[in-house]
Amino acid sequence: MKAWQIVLIFAILVYGALYVYTFHLSPVVKERSVENWVEKEKERKVSFVQSEVCRECHLKVYRTWISGNHSSVECEVCHGYGAEHVKLRTKESVIVEKSRDSCLICHKEIAGRTAIKVVDEGHGSGVICTYCHDPHR
Amino acid sequence: MNRRDFLKLILSLPLASVSIASLKSSKGYAMIIDVEKCIGCGRCVIACKIENGVPLELPISRTWIEGYLDGKKIVMNTKDNPFIKIKAKNGFFVPKLCNHCSNAPCVNVCPVSARFHVDGIVLVNKDVCIGCKYCIIACPYGATFVHPEEKVTDKCTFCYHRIRRGLKPACVLVCPTGARKFGELKEGSEVYEILKSKRFSVLKPEAGTNPRVFYLNLDTVVE
Amino acid sequence: MKTREFILISALLVLVASGLLAAYQMHFGTVIPIEPYESAVGNPWRLLVALYVFLVLIGTGAIASAGEILGIKELEPIIKEAILISIVTISVGLITIAVDLERIERAGNALLGYANPMSVMYWMIIFYVLELLFLILEGWFYFRADLLKQSEKRGFKAFISKLLSLKFLGGFFSKQNRDLDMSFAKSIGFLALITAILAYSNLGALFSASYIPLWNDASNPVYFVLTAITAGSAVLIFSTIITSWTTGKSDERKMKAVFLLGKLLLYSLFASSIFILWRTVIIGYPAVSYLASYSVNNLIFGKFALNFWFLEIFVGIIAPILAIIAGRKNLDALFVASFLSLVGIFAFRFDFVYAGQTSKQISGMSVTPPVHPLEAIFAVGAISLALLLYYILYKLLPMEVEHES
Numbered sequence: 001m002k003a004w005q006i007v008l009i010f011a012i013l014v015y016g017a018l019y020v021y022t023f024h025l026s027p028v029v030k031e032r033s034v035e036n037w038v039e040k041e042k043e044r045k046v047s048f049v050q051s052e053v054c055r056e057c058h059l060k061v062y063r064t065w066i067s068g069n070h071s072s073v074e075c076e077v078c079h080g081y082g083a084e085h086v087k088l089r090t091k092e093s094v095i096v097e098k099s100r101d102s103c104l105i106c107h108k109e110i111a112g113r114t115a116i117k118v119v120d121e122g123h124g125s126g127v128i129c130t131y132c133h134d135p136h137r
Numbered sequence: 138m139n140r141r142d143f144l145k146l147i148l149s150l151p152l153a154s155v156s157i158a159s160l161k162s163s164k165g166y167a168m169i170i171d172v173e174k175c176i177g178c179g180r181c182v183i184a185c186k187i188e189n190g191v192p193l194e195l196p197i198s199r200t201w202i203e204g205y206l207d208g209k210k211i212v213m214n215t216k217d218n219p220f221i222k223i224k225a226k227n228g229f230f231v232p233k234l235c236n237h238c239s240n241a242p243c244v245n246v247c248p249v250s251a252r253f254h255v256d257g258i259v260l261v262n263k264d265v266c267i268g269c270k271y272c273i274i275a276c277p278y279g280a281t282f283v284h285p286e287e288k289v290t291d292k293c294t295f296c297y298h299r300i301r302r303g304l305k306p307a308c309v310l311v312c313p314t315g316a317r318k319f320g321e322l323k324e325g326s327e328v329y330e331i332l333k334s335k336r337f338s339v340l341k342p343e344a345g346t347n348p349r350v351f352y353l354n355l356d357t358v359v360e
Numbered sequence: 361m362k363t364r365e366f367i368l369i370s371a372l373l374v375l376v377a378s379g380l381l382a383a384y385q386m387h388f389g390t391v392i393p394i395e396p397y398e399s400a401v402g403n404p405w406r407l408l409v410a411l412y413v414f415l416v417l418i419g420t421g422a423i424a425s426a427g428e429i430l431g432i433k434e435l436e437p438i439i440k441e442a443i444l445i446s447i448v449t450i451s452v453g454l455i456t457i458a459v460d461l462e463r464i465e466r467a468g469n470a471l472l473g474y475a476n477p478m479s480v481m482y483w484m485i486i487f488y489v490l491e492l493l494f495l496i497l498e499g500w501f502y503f504r505a506d507l508l509k510q511s512e513k514r515g516f517k518a519f520i521s522k523l524l525s526l527k528f529l530g531g532f533f534s535k536q537n538r539d540l541d542m543s544f545a546k547s548i549g550f551l552a553l554i555t556a557i558l559a560y561s562n563l564g565a566l567f568s569a570s571y572i573p574l575w576n577d578a579s580n581p582v583y584f585v586l587t588a589i590t591a592g593s594a595v596l597i598f599s600t601i602i603t604s605w606t607t608g609k610s611d612e613r614k615m616k617a618v619f620l621l622g623k624l625l626l627y628s629l630f631a632s633s634i635f636i637l638w639r640t641v642i643i644g645y646p647a648v649s650y651l652a653s654y655s656v657n658n659l660i661f662g663k664f665a666l667n668f669w670f671l672e673i674f675v676g677i678i679a680p681i682l683a684i685i686a687g688r689k690n691l692d693a694l695f696v697a698s699f700l701s702l703v704g705i706f707a708f709r710f711d712f713v714y715a716g717q718t719s720k721q722i723s724g725m726s727v728t729p730p731v732h733p734l735e736a737i738f739a740v741g742a743i744s745l746a747l748l749l750y751y752i753l754y755k756l757l758p759m760e761v762e763h764e765s
Contacts, residue, residue: 003540007547014493018486022475029473030250037262038255044298047188048307073313077180081187106178106313108221111206111228115174115314242571248481249466249474267469268462270404271481274717277571283404288462344571 049082051075057089061136068137078102078135103129165257166295166349167322168309169331170232173354174316177204177220177230179213181308181317186216188296188307190286197282199293200234200308231355232317234308235259235280235293236340236348243272243281243292251290257322257349258297263289277344295319372748379741382734383459403717407735408460410713411742413563414706415453416488418595419588421446421495422556423624425549434620437613438600443499444753445595450492452746454485459738480566487559494552500524501545505538506758520756560585567716573652574643574659574716583635590628591705593621594680597698601691603754615691622694626684629701633677659715667711676704 054075055062065071076082080095087093109118124132185200186193193216201214206228211219220230237259244252244259251266252259261281266289272281273290284291296306300319304310309319320328331337337351424442427435435442458467470485477483507525511518526533564581577583600618604610644656659668680697687693 003543004547007544007551010548011551014490018490022477022486026250026473026475030475033262033265033474034250034253037260037264040264041260041294041297042301046299046302046304048184048299048304048310050304050310072315074310076184077311077313081184104221105180105218106176110177110220110223111225112204112230113176115176115316245476245478246481247476248479248485249469250476250479251474265466265469265474266463267466269460269470269481270462271479271566273404274572283462290462 045083047081047083048076049086053082053086064134065136068134070136098128098130100129103135165322166237166300166319167257167328167332168234168295168306168350169318169328169337169353170350171316171318171353172229172231174314175202175230175232176314176316177202177213177218178313179216179218179220180311180313181232182213183216184307184311185293188299189291189294191291192285195285197285199280199291200232203231203233205229205231231352232308233278233280233340234350236278236346236350237293237295238346238348240345240347242275242277242344242346246271246275255297258295259292260294260297261290261292263287263291266290277341277346369748369751372744372751375744376741376748379738379745382737382741383464386459386734386738387464403714405713405717406460407710407731407739408456410706410709411739412453412457412460413713414591414709415449415456415742415746416563417560417584417588417705417709418445418449418591419556419560420449420592420596421498421549422553422560423589423592423596423621425498425553425556428546428549429553432620434613434617436617437611438596438617438621440499440502440757440759441599441603441754442592442596443495443502444750444757445599446495447492447499448746448749448753449595450488450495452742452749454488454492455745456739456742459742480562484559484562484566487555487562491552491555491559494548494555498545498548498552501541501548503757504541505536506760508534508536510758517756521758524757557585560588567712572655572716574655574712577639577643579635579639583632583639586628586631586635587705587708590625590632590701593625593628594698594701594705597621597625597694598702599750601695601698618691618694619689622684622697625698625701626681629677629681633673633681636673636677655715655718658718659711663718664711664715667707668715671707672704672711675700676707677701680704 051062051065051074065075078095078097079085082094085093104119104121106116107118109120129135179202181200182198182202183193185191186198189199191198196212196214198214201212202220204211204213204220204223206220206223206225209225211223213219237257239254239257241252241254241259244254247266248269248271249265249267251262252272253262254260268283268289270283270290273279273283281290281292283289296304296308299306306317306319309317318328318331320326322329322332331353332351335353337353338355339348339351341348420442424435424439428439458464461467470482471489475482475486504525507521508527511521511525511527522528561581561584564584567575568577568580597618600614604614640656640660643652644660645653658664680701683693683697683700687697
């Protein structure tokens with residue numbers, strides 16, 4: 001046998017192995033790892049619980065909120081994520097902010113904010129919003 | 138049996154079988170973003186970062202808001218809201234996230250197959266990702282980034298862990314104006330009805346990616 | 361060991377060690393208490409990618425194999441050097457790209473079972489690994505006869521030769537058969553050449569496969585093969601001249617090969633200048649798209665203008681062409697030309713990688729300083745590692761060429 005024939009066989013073997021590896025061996029490994037990862041992804045912990053969970057304890061506030069103007073705004077928008085609070089049930093684990101800024105994040109008059117009612121900064125300047133407005137309504 | 142069939146089998150998910158004529162990607166989940174309803178409050182960005190463990194201070198995020206104020210593009214992707222400090226006459230806000238393309242460049246280019254489709258959602262297999270950053274280069278939307286703590290690429294998963302439990306994705310949940318709508322694309326669902334009745338557009342249709350995030354009232358070209 | 365050699369080697373060792381430390385700090389951030397290097401910010405592909413492209417595209421082995429196959433006898437005396445340089449640069453290039461990964465410990469995933477046949481990068485890595493394999497085999501056949509000869513002497517070199525020639529296995533491995541070896545080497549060289557072209561083309565396609573106007577160009581694979589020829593011939597000229605100066609031995613036949621390579625370098629430089637003109641005009645002409653002209657403008661007038669006009673065009677193309685033409689049959693001129701074109705090619709890789717991404721910042725990200733100091737230290741370390749490896753191999757292996765009787 002000549003040298004080039006041996007090398008040709010060698011080349012066919014190497015590239016054939018590459019073909020088998022790419023199209024027949026690796027899909028098996030891939031499928032297993034994809035399956036594992038999807039399981040892992042599903043098991044990740046949830047931070048934001050929804051308002052149905054809040055209702056379990058805070059029924060009175062929930063009723064006010066659901067019939068009010070802010071009913072499209074979920075509890076956790078202003079109060080922070082609930083997973084911690086559900087576990088600890090302390091005042092510290094939930095955000096209760098009454099500053100003007102926390103309202104103005106949404107209600108300040110800026111360009112492009114057409115979907116909701118906005119106020120300019122002069123509106124009731126120096127008074128905290130909750131003095132006049134009930135945020136749960 | 139190919140990978141898709143295999144996954145369908147092991148997850149035994151009820152995939153939608155109805156197709157909307159104008160949509161090439163018709164199965165699985167979709168998100169609709171109404172640009173006119175977005176007020177640029179940035180709650181979605183913060184909620185997403187908390188839910189998915191992305192550092193709040195760093196300018197990387199799975200979802201971000203682009204404010205086009207007086208023609209200037211300003212991006213909110215940390216916990217600070219830049220929009221309320223700026224005085225502008227005109228403007229609008231475009232929330233953005235991974236478009237979960239049906240023909241996803243990031244899935245195609247990944248050398249280790251760390252990205253794949255499940256129910257039309259593109260997921261990142263963080264156990265396999267080597268961090269070559271080719272997906273960041275390939276993504277036409279700039280939606281993927283390197284997670285500084287996990288040292289692998291990361292991007293929006295449509296909160297896969299939440300929707301599998303029947304919850305809404307975090308950004309959809311906290312949106313105070315309902316600018317984001319999320320659901321399965323099947324007959325009778327909210328998302329399906331909106332797409333059937335309203336004019337919608339997608340970002341960068343010229344890239345040929347068939348996105349799964351649809352925009353309403355987006356009549357201006359955004360980058 | 362001479363003092364000069366000692367100083368050279370220890371300097372290289374220090375640089376390699378600092379490069380290693382830089383790589384360690386990049387990935388684990390524990391050497392010095394500063395914030396670990398974050399490539400998440402700004403450009404995803406940076407200096408190390410440019411360096412990788414620069415290193416792996418020094419396709420000298422391919423040129424030498426091509427010369428063998430086309431029957432160019434003049435290139436034969438330097439084929440051993442060519443193969444050594446190829447092996448060293450491709451290995452160091454693969455190390456560089458592994459360090460650029462965010463998860464260096466997972467670098468093996470690219471080869472172990474997670475193959476994605478849709479991905480250009482997968483094929484590129486596979487073809488480079490195969491090319492490395494074939495080059496090592498080819499080199500082994502080229503060196504075998506001389507290794508066997510050297511193993512009969514005494515000392516460390518003989519021991520290494522015994523080990524490398526696999527003489528201890530006996531049988532075929534201990535017998536001299538130069539003609540058979542040569543025909544094996546030539547056939548494997550052909551295989552290596554094909555694999556090399558596949559690898560270079562995939563590297564070109566790697567860049568053109570994205571939505572980046574400056575990169576998204578069908579001529580990329582061709583251009584990459586062309587610049588590989590430029591870089592390869594320049595490196596061969598450079599190394600051959602420098603070794604003949606340092607060792608004091610001047611081989612007539614090697615010098616002949618060097619002049620042939622000078623001609624090749626000249627032609628490929630001409631071709632690349634035409635290519636650069638084409639690319640910049642076709643991609644950057646405002647009729648194409650805003651983004652395309654933006655990224656090319658960045659190259660021609662903007663941030664990368666100095667790199668582009670001075671390093672890439674003047675130092676990399678015009679000066680070498682002038683030097684080769686003016687200093688005809690002059691080794692010094694050829695040496696200068698090869699060095700300058702290498703600098704130019706490195707500048708080209710750098711600009712190509714960086715300027716392409718100017719239109720590709722992740723939304724809202726600040727533009728970070730183009731090169732992180734740790735990256736720069738590692739880059740210097742990687743180049744020193746390549747030099748050191750080449751030096752050691754050159755010292756240990758029988759490099760003298762057998763004169764044909």
